[in-house]
Amino acid sequence: MLDHAKARMPLRERLLDSERLMAETGCYDGITALRLRRQDPLKFETLHTKLRAFCVSAREMARRISASPGVREVGEMVVALYTPEGDAIALSNGIMVHVHTMSRFIKWMIREGYEADPGIRPGDIFANNDAFIGTVQVPDVMDVVPIFHSGELIGWAGAVCHELEAGGITPGGDVCLAQERFTEGLFVCAEKIGTNDEIRRDYVIRCERNLRMPIYWVLDEKAKVASCIDMRENLVRLVDEIGLDYWKQVSKEFIEEGRLSQLARTRQLTVPGIYRGHTFYGHVTAGKPGFQPLGDPDWLYNIPVEMEITTDGKITLDFEGTQPWGYHSMNCTPAGMDGGMFVTLTQHMNFEGLVNDGAWLATELKLPKGTWTNPDNEMVATATSWALLLPAYGVFQRLLSRGFLARGFVEEVFVGQVNSPMIEMGGESQYGTLFGMAHFECAAAGSGALAIKDGLDTAYVGWNPESDMGNIEIWEQNMPMLYIGRSILPNSGGSGRYRGGCAFISTWLVSKSSHLRLVTSEHSSRVFDNGGLCGGYPAPTCQMHRAVRDTNVGALIAARKPLPHTIGTDPHHSDLEKLVEGRHVTDEGPYITAPHKSGDIFTHSYNGGGGYGDVLERDPVKTAHDVENGFLTAEAARGVFGIVLREAADADRLEADLEATAILRGRMRQDRIAASMPVRAWIAEEAGRVAASDFAPEVGKMHANAMRLSRRFASDFRSFWGLSEDFTVSY
Amino acid sequence: MSRYSKQTIRELVAGTLPWHQTRQIMSAYKDDSRFFTYLDVLQERVAWKDRILLPIGDHLFIAETPNGRVTKCECGQEFGHYKQNWKLGAHIRVRRSEAALREIYPNSDIPDPEWMEIREFLCQSCGTLHEVEAAAPGYPIVHDFEPDLEGFYREWLKQPLEAEEARR
Numbered sequence: 001m002l003d004h005a006k007a008r009m010p011l012r013e014r015l016l017d018s019e020r021l022m023a024e025t026g027c028y029d030g031i032t033a034l035r036l037r038r039q040d041p042l043k044f045e046t047l048h049t050k051l052r053a054f055c056v057s058a059r060e061m062a063r064r065i066s067a068s069p070g071v072r073e074v075g076e077m078v079v080a081l082y083t084p085e086g087d088a089i090a091l092s093n094g095i096m097v098h099v100h101t102m103s104r105f106i107k108w109m110i111r112e113g114y115e116a117d118p119g120i121r122p123g124d125i126f127a128n129n130d131a132f133i134g135t136v137q138v139p140d141v142m143d144v145v146p147i148f149h150s151g152e153l154i155g156w157a158g159a160v161c162h163e164l165e166a167g168g169i170t171p172g173g174d175v176c177l178a179q180e181r182f183t184e185g186l187f188v189c190a191e192k193i194g195t196n197d198e199i200r201r202d203y204v205i206r207c208e209r210n211l212r213m214p215i216y217w218v219l220d221e222k223a224k225v226a227s228c229i230d231m232r233e234n235l236v237r238l239v240d241e242i243g244l245d246y247w248k249q250v251s252k253e254f255i256e257e258g259r260l261s262q263l264a265r266t267r268q269l270t271v272p273g274i275y276r277g278h279t280f281y282g283h284v285t286a287g288k289p290g291f292q293p294l295g296d297p298d299w300l301y302n303i304p305v306e307m308e309i310t311t312d313g314k315i316t317l318d319f320e321g322t323q324p325w326g327y328h329s330m331n332c333t334p335a336g337m338d339g340g341m342f343v344t345l346t347q348h349m350n351f352e353g354l355v356n357d358g359a360w361l362a363t364e365l366k367l368p369k370g371t372w373t374n375p376d377n378e379m380v381a382t383a384t385s386w387a388l389l390l391p392a393y394g395v396f397q398r399l400l401s402r403g404f405l406a407r408g409f410v411e412e413v414f415v416g417q418v419n420s421p422m423i424e425m426g427g428e429s430q431y432g433t434l435f436g437m438a439h440f441e442c443a444a445a446g447s448g449a450l451a452i453k454d455g456l457d458t459a460y461v462g463w464n465p466e467s468d469m470g471n472i473e474i475w476e477q478n479m480p481m482l483y484i485g486r487s488i489l490p491n492s493g494g495s496g497r498y499r500g501g502c503a504f505i506s507t508w509l510v511s512k513s514s515h516l517r518l519v520t521s522e523h524s525s526r527v528f529d530n531g532g533l534c535g536g537y538p539a540p541t542c543q544m545h546r547a548v549r550d551t552n553v554g555a556l557i558a559a560r561k562p563l564p565h566t567i568g569t570d571p572h573h574s575d576l577e578k579l580v581e582g583r584h585v586t587d588e589g590p591y592i593t594a595p596h597k598s599g600d601i602f603t604h605s606y607n608g609g610g611g612y613g614d615v616l617e618r619d620p621v622k623t624a625h626d627v628e629n630g631f632l633t634a635e636a637a638r639g640v641f642g643i644v645l646r647e648a649a650d651a652d653r654l655e656a657d658l659e660a661t662a663i664l665r666g667r668m669r670q671d672r673i674a675a676s677m678p679v680r681a682w683i684a685e686e687a688g689r690v691a692a693s694d695f696a697p698e699v700g701k702m703h704a705n706a707m708r709l710s711r712r713f714a715s716d717f718r719s720f721w722g723l724s725e726d727f728t729v730s731y
Numbered sequence: 732m733s734r735y736s737k738q739t740i741r742e743l744v745a746g747t748l749p750w751h752q753t754r755q756i757m758s759a760y761k762d763d764s765r766f767f768t769y770l771d772v773l774q775e776r777v778a779w780k781d782r783i784l785l786p787i788g789d790h791l792f793i794a795e796t797p798n799g800r801v802t803k804c805e806c807g808q809e810f811g812h813y814k815q816n817w818k819l820g821a822h823i824r825v826r827r828s829e830a831a832l833r834e835i836y837p838n839s840d841i842p843d844p845e846w847m848e849i850r851e852f853l854c855q856s857c858g859t860l861h862e863v864e865a866a867a868p869g870y871p872i873v874h875d876f877e878p879d880l881e882g883f884y885r886e887w888l889k890q891p892l893e894a895e896e897a898r899r
Contacts, residue, residue: 267887268761271785273878280867282846300846300867311879311886402876406785408769410744411757451789452746452753491838497789498746526843528865534789535860537849540839569838613789614860635837669858676822676853679872683819690869696845699867720871729869 011110011120011153015085028087028256028361036250037257047242048090048254048354054234055079055092058159058227065223068164068216069478073470074443076162077220079227081235082106082144084153088357089254095162095464096346097339100360102142102158104134104335109190118192122148125194125225127203129166130187131382136336138184138383139163139173139438141217143193143224147232149239154247157231159224164437167211168383169290171426171436176521176590177290178381179327185383186210186217193221197229212426212436258358263313265349266362269412270403275307277395281388281419282526282698283328284589294327300527300698301330301372301388302706304713305395309403317341317396318366321706321713325375329521332385337365337373340393347465348400348412371709384521390419390462391529397448397462398533398610405451405534415448415455415500415533417462418607421542424519427595430480430512437478441486441606444469446493446501448609449536454622455493455501455609457631469504480513481602485565488629489543489605491636496536496611497618502631505543505566505605507576509553510596518602520545520591536611543567543605545591546574551582551599567603569633576601615641616665620656628654642668683721690721693730700731733762740765741772766888779807784892785883787876790859791817800880800895806857816874818862822855827868 006014021030037044059079063072070076078094086106088099105128114120128134129141144158166185168175178184186207193203199221207221208214239247279302286297304321325331332340341363346355367374372388397416404412420443426436444467447460460467472483485507493500510516523529523542531538546567556563556579568575577584580601587593596602620643626632627645634654637643644660647653693700707714707728718727735743735756742748743756773792774783781794781803790805793813802810802817810820826832827848832841835849842865850864850872864873885891 268763271878272882272887273876273880275876276873277875278866278870278873280847280865282843302867302870304873311882402787405789406787406876406878408740408765408786409761410769411753452743452748453750489839491836495835525840527847527867528842531865532863534791535862537835537863538865540836541842543840571833571838571840616860633838639837640835672824672851672853672858672860673822673855676824676851676855678855679819679821679823679852682823682825683872686869695868696843699846699869702867703869717871721869 011084011115012113015107015110018085022361028259028358029252031252031256034253034257036246036253044250044253047250050238051081051090052092052354054231055081055090058230059092059094061230062159062223062227065219065226066161067219068161069470069474070164070438070440071161071220071223073474074440074464074468075466076440076443076464077160079157079159079231081231082156082158083251083255084155086110086156087255089155089251090356093466095160095343096355097136097343097463098140098142098160099342099355100338100357101135101335102144102160103357104338105142105190106144106156106158108133112190120146120153122146123196124192125197125199126190127188127193127221128190130189131333131336131385132378133190134335135160136339137174137385138168138187139166141188141220143221143228145225145228145232147235149236149244154239154244155235155251157228157235159227161220161224163220164216164440165211165213170424170519170592171212171517172422172424172438172519173383174386174422174424174438174521175383176329176519177592178329178383179292179294180379181381184329184381194225197225199225212434216437255356255358258354258356259361260358262350262359262362266309266313266315269349269407269409270309270400271406272309272311275309275399275402276305277399277531278302278304279391279395279529279531280527281391281529282524284524284526288590288592290592296701298698299326300702302702303388303392303395305392305399307396307399314362314364316364316366319371319373319392320366320368321710322368322371322373323702323705324370324709325372325377325380329381329383330385330387331372331375331380331382332389333382334365334367334374336382336385336389337367340389341365341396343463343465344393344396347462348397348414368709386463387419387521387523390417393462394418394530398531401533410451413451413533413612415450415494415536415610415612416530417447417460418445418539418609419523419529419542420445420461420463421523421604421606422521423604424521425479425517427515427517428480428513439475439479441469441475441506443467445606446503446539446608448530449494449496449498449500449612451498451612454498457488457502458504460501480511480516481508482511483507484509484563487566488631489608490569490630490633492540492608494532494537494539494609494611495615495636495640496532497613497615498536498611499618500532500536500539500609500611503606503608505603507565507601507603510598510600510602512598514597516596518591518596520604524589530610532610533612535614537615538610539608542607545587546576546603547585547596548576548580548582548601549585549596551580551601553580553599553601556580564601576603616668618643620658620661624654624656687721691723695729695731697731700729703729704731733759734764735762735768737768737771740768744769744772777805785878785880787878788861791861793878793880804854804857804859804861806854806859808854808856813880814877816872818852818872821852821861824851824853825849826851
């Protein structure tokens with residue numbers, strides 16, 4: 001029987017009651033049987049599909065209201081419906097990061113007593129972009145509206161758009177210069193920004209006066225509110241049809257069904273046990289303008305991930321042994337970690353699009369306090385939390401894939417996503433106005449390989465499942481730069497039996513601006529931040545930034561001489577240096593320098609994915625096609641893959657010499673064995689280096705920090721290298 | 732419920748199944764019969780007779796052998812009991828110089844060898860490269876996967892394994 005008394009309980013009590021029931025019964029809201037589903041499964045499933053349709057259509061409408069190419073072109077938004085207590089029932093397609101981040105935002109307001117002050121009434125609009133309340137980073141601005149029926153709160157509609165400009169210390173939203181939250185931009189901390197379905201004028205004025213390009217943010221607000229109202233009206237009509245009592249019960253059953261489905265899917269696709277992996281992230285900021293001297297300039301982060309799958313199907317991810325939070329912008333909150341978990345799960349296990357907060361209840365994150373995953377200081381910056389999130393969840397993808405492989409679902413094995421170096425810019429636009437924006441062509445990169453085929457070239461990132469780089473012409477409308485190249489980066493996918501997807505590089509000519517500030521966040525080229533699988537190599541590290549100032553490009557164009565369209569394949573002499581005169585600059589790590597002006601050239605590249613399987617098993621015929629099409633160089637085909645190519649006698653194309661390839665590969669295999677040594681012998685040899693702390697300072701600091709924060713890491717480290725119980729790495 | 736022939740799974744695993752069929756398999760509901768068909772396909776690929784219990788790599792299996800449940804290369808090389816990290820019984824080649832890294836990354840930016848090395852774990856008998864770790868110097872070798880083999884067969888497959896000791 002439906003408990004009508006609950007509807008009259010203050011929201012905070014309803015939330016606590018729901019959590020108590022979950023703890024006592026192990027089932028969401030104490031629902032131990034899917035009564036309505038059993039009664040009429042067709043009605044049940046149809047309703048859930050209808051809710052999802054409400055969300056999908058509201059999102060499509062919102063994309064047409066937005067002015068931002070990030071939302072319009074790339075689809076950086078998602079909308080969803082929630083229970084009164086803030087649990088996600090149904091979501092649209094889009095950035096599935098926010099299944100539980102908006103949930104955290106709603107629950108935060110409930111716990112903080114918003115029902116009493118500032119009140120939760122029909123027509124209210126609440127917004128938030130504070131990651132400690134519930135989002136991933138400042139540019140992820142979320143709006144929610146309460147849904148009432150017959151005077152009773154029956155749920156919430158919510159929408160998130162990723163803003164291209166957040167008003168931080170540098171233009172854009174992924175503000176890599178932020179070392180504390182005070183420089184990240186415009187914070188909206190769970191505020192009531194509108195009443196009676198209208199966004200407040202004073203809020204709009206605040207946005208207009210604190211953002212470089214408020215048209216994106218303000219129109220996105222209108223798009224989000226419109227989509228929330230659309231979902232609200234559709235839901236109210238639906239409840240009119242099915243009845244309030246039915247809605248209250250079925251909305252909860254949808255979530256319990258989501259929990260059960262996640263457990264069942266895990267049991268179906270994986271193998272129980274402990275899975276482990278790690279990745280690294282390096283950052284080089286020494287001497288860069290703008291970085292405050294709060295922390296050490298250069299640093300290296302290790303990100304170990306241990307995944308446990310129990311026989312009941314529960315997945316637990318444990319980040320113990322990872323690094324402390326720091327005075328940089330790459331910290332992440334538990335909400336952000338939820339986001340990473342969900343955007344991964346929805347792409348690898350919950351394919352049918354019916355994911356909701358039930359899946360969150362079937363998983364667990366262990367986020368050690370004081371680390372970058374769970375800072376014990378709410379003043380830290382989180383503006384580029386994706387820098388660490390993406391490598392971390394790339395490990396999760398590989399761990400899941402190991403389970404899929406063991407189970408035989410080889411078609412689902414996926415080496416995973418890559419990190420996405422972001423380029424942002426601002427200053428004077430080609431129209432002579434102030435501008436600021438993040439460039440979202442990074443929403444397409446090279447994916448990791450699969451266990452049955454190569455990765456996707458220039459077509460995938462983990463954080464936006466609809467990965468789309470957007471049309472060149474759209475970006476050119478929004479920034480004072482013209483593309484002179486958008487090209488495949490050869491050899492940018494990790495090598496393997498199946499190679500990782502290739503990345504691309506953009507080359508721009510600054511145009512019609514005497515003040516263009518370019519800023520990139522994330523990455524040094526010092527480490528690999530994602531790996532390969534089953535013998536596949538990681539993709540190359542992030543490319544350094546190359547720019548040419550005070551160029552002779554005008555003269556080159558007038559003389560109709562060749563222009564550089566990419567950096568080329570010579571690691572010691574780029575095409576820019578070969579073809580253009582001027583001041584050549586190569587920068588590692590974040591790109592923050594003096595402004596550019598018309599005539600300057602700038603290049604920015606994205607990442608490829610890791611490879612799968614042994615390189616010496618790669619198909620020579622396919623490789624010939626790859627070399628012809630610029631995905632691999634002939635040098636890599638021979639030197640890395642052991643494939644001999646030759647010009648076909650009767651056609652203008654390459655073909656594989658299978659016999660010569662077999663001979664070369666046989667030799668390479670023998671060379672491999674000859675160049676190797678037993679692992680135990682290597683450990684014995686290496687232990688001396690470890691005992692002497694013979695590391696670069698950043699490496700030593702990383703080990704020492706991991707040992708200080710995690711007893712388990714310290715104990716494993718000492719035991720692996722045969723060190724005494726009081727040993728600590730010094731640096 | 733989807734169900735596929737052994738031939739289809741054989742081609743899927745080999746990566747030779749036509750894309751349109753692969754795509755259909757990816758989109759369809761998963762076939763619950765997959766695991767044992769998969770084991771059959773893998774078993775016919777190896778020259779040895781020990782029963783494969785669980786694949787844990789492209790050419791790496793946990794097999795029931797006279798030496799117990801061991802991690803075993805497709806060529807037959809054994810790397811020790813499956814509860815131990817198989818990598819410790821394999822061979823390693825470490826790339827920690829610019830020249831060694833450049834062999835794999837001919838035209839790209841490469842990591843700083845002071846910050847990162849590549850560890851290649853390979854079979855000492857056949858030379859197959861089973862796994863590559865990219866790690867900071869001094870980082871312990873990771874034990875990738877400790878399956879709950881008995882729990883898997885008992886709880887999920889409903890075909891419990893005999894106690895390991897009883898078979899020795």
